[in-house]
Amino acid sequence: MTAHRQRIRAAVGPVLLLAAVTGPGWAATASGPPLLWRVAGCTPGPSYVFAILHSADSRVTTLPRPVRVALNASARLVMEVLPTSATLTVLSAESFDPDEPGRAGLASRLGPDLFVATARRIAPYGVSADLLRHMRPWAVVATLSLPRPSAGMFQELVVYLRAYEAHKPASALLDPGSQIALFEKLPARVQVALVRAVVRRHGAALRAIAEQRRAYLAGDLPALARLRADYPTFRDDPVAARAFRALLRRIAHRVVGRLLPRLHAGSRFATVTALNLPGPDGVLHGLRAAGCTLQRVSNAPRVPGTYVGARSGPRSRQDTVSPARSATTRPLPKG
Numbered sequence: 001m002t003a004h005r006q007r008i009r010a011a012v013g014p015v016l017l018l019a020a021v022t023g024p025g026w027a028a029t030a031s032g033p034p035l036l037w038r039v040a041g042c043t044p045g046p047s048y049v050f051a052i053l054h055s056a057d058s059r060v061t062t063l064p065r066p067v068r069v070a071l072n073a074s075a076r077l078v079m080e081v082l083p084t085s086a087t088l089t090v091l092s093a094e095s096f097d098p099d100e101p102g103r104a105g106l107a108s109r110l111g112p113d114l115f116v117a118t119a120r121r122i123a124p125y126g127v128s129a130d131l132l133r134h135m136r137p138w139a140v141v142a143t144l145s146l147p148r149p150s151a152g153m154f155q156e157l158v159v160y161l162r163a164y165e166a167h168k169p170a171s172a173l174l175d176p177g178s179q180i181a182l183f184e185k186l187p188a189r190v191q192v193a194l195v196r197a198v199v200r201r202h203g204a205a206l207r208a209i210a211e212q213r214r215a216y217l218a219g220d221l222p223a224l225a226r227l228r229a230d231y232p233t234f235r236d237d238p239v240a241a242r243a244f245r246a247l248l249r250r251i252a253h254r255v256v257g258r259l260l261p262r263l264h265a266g267s268r269f270a271t272v273t274a275l276n277l278p279g280p281d282g283v284l285h286g287l288r289a290a291g292c293t294l295q296r297v298s299n300a301p302r303v304p305g306t307y308v309g310a311r312s313g314p315r316s317r318q319d320t321v322s323p324a325r326s327a328t329t330r331p332l333p334k335g
Contacts, residue, residue, distance in 0.1 A: 032219025033298055034064040035274060037284070042292040043263035046073045049287070049294065051224075051274040052080075052159065053216045056152030060216065063158065066297050074269035077163040077170040078262050080255060080276075081179075083156045090176045095139035096131075105133045106140070109188065114196055121199050124148060137191040138183035144198040145233065147209055159271055173258040173270075174251070182250055190243045197233055197240040204232040216274055225278035249281045256286030263292070 035051030048070040053060050063071075071077070081087055097105065107115040118140060119129040125143050127135070163170050183191070198205055208231060215223035228248060234241040255272060262268050277283050284294060 032217065033296070034067050035216065035219055035221065035277070036064075036067055036070060036297040037294040038070075038297055039263060039268075039270075039287070040293045040295070042260065042287070042290060043266070043268065045267055046070070047263050047266075047268045047270070048074060048297070049270045049272060049277075049283070050159075051216065051277055052156050052271040053212065053274050054146060054154055054156065055213055055216075056147070056154050057213060058152070060213065061153060061155045061158045063162070068162070070297065071159070071162060071168075071269045072166065073267075075168070075267035076262075076269070077160070077168050078259065078268050078270040079156065079160065079170065079172055080174050080271065080273060081176055082170060082172045083154070083160050087172075087176055091180075094177060094180050095136060096134040097136055106135055106137070107133055109137065110192060110195060114192070114199065118195060118199050121202050136184070137195050138180055141183070141194045141198050144202055145205055145209075156271065163269070168269075171262070173255055173262075179251065182247055186243055190239055193237055193240040194234070194243060197237045201233050201236065204235070208232045212274065221278050224274055225282070228275050228279050228282065248276065252276050252281055252283050252286060255283050256290065259283075259287070260290055260292075 037049045039045065039047040039049060050067055050070070055061070106118075110118060115132075119132050121144060122132060122140065123129075125148060127143065132140070160170060186194075208227065211232070212224065212227060214220075215227070229245070231241070231244055234244045255276060259268075259270055259272075262270070272283050279285065287294060
């Protein structure tokens with residue numbers, strides 16, 4: 001099985017870096033302000049939350065000046081998953097089943113017709129039918145839900161390297177293995193439904209990627225919220241749609257629960273996958289419920305480099321999320 005490990009890592013490893021060069025400035029690359037929030041009320045600051053998009057598009061990887069200034073002003077970087085070789089090793093190792101007597105391969109799980117269709121869809125990602133037989137359903141869904149392999153550098157790696165070059169410590173909020181376990185715990189029929197959805201509606205999946213990118217570049221949080229609530233890939237399959245929303249909800253709850261202690265401890269620049277931020281069950285709402293105040297950073301040429309407190313500076317109702325009244329008594333969601 002060692003040969004299979006090496007081959008699948010080379011073929012799909014870069015695609016499975018979930019989490020896995022800066023240019024001039026935001027105005028040259030996007031039409032809206034960055035998805036960046038200043039955090040107050042639950043941190044000694046300066047702390048920020050920034051939306052990350054898994055994209056190698058230069059319009060995305062060119063970090064806006066407010067984002068660069070905010071990262072420079074923060075003491076530490078916190079990411080959902082660190083885009084490192086260690087993460088890649090875990091994802092690669094967990095992406096396929098070992099050869100064990102009596103263990104059903106993916107063809108047996110999916111059935112012959114769906115397996116053939118899956119092999120056709122995933123071939124452009126560099127995955128052969130032979131490798132596919134050993135892949136786990138989660139890895140198929142992750143691969144087909146992300147952009148096709150690109151020679152460029154994804155945005156999360158750009159942020160990580162910038163922090164590394166500035167000698168800022170970086171840590172992860174989520175363990176890749178535990179995130180995979182969320183999918184693995186789903187009933188077999190639900191896992192198959194998710195695979196079927198990304199295979200049959202792969203065109204919608206690719207359009208959804210482009211739609212996310214357009215919303216991201218426009219700084220359009222409501223558009224991302226609509227995608228989170230009704231993702232095109234799973235629109236025609238209620239079972240897959242419910243499972244997808246449940247996975248997003250549990251991931252957001254985990255992010256909030258693990259980010260809060262980091263914010264309490266000091267100045268942090270936290271990156272969160274863009275689709276995990278909006279909505280009543282998203283990270284922004286979770287931070288608000290826990291007592292944080294979030295102020296959207298405008299596309300101004302300057303971001304304050306020191307902590308200014310929860311009440312200083314002008315705000316608009318649209319850009320500021322104030323703490324909930326029950327924040328001190330409401331428990332964090334589990335999961």
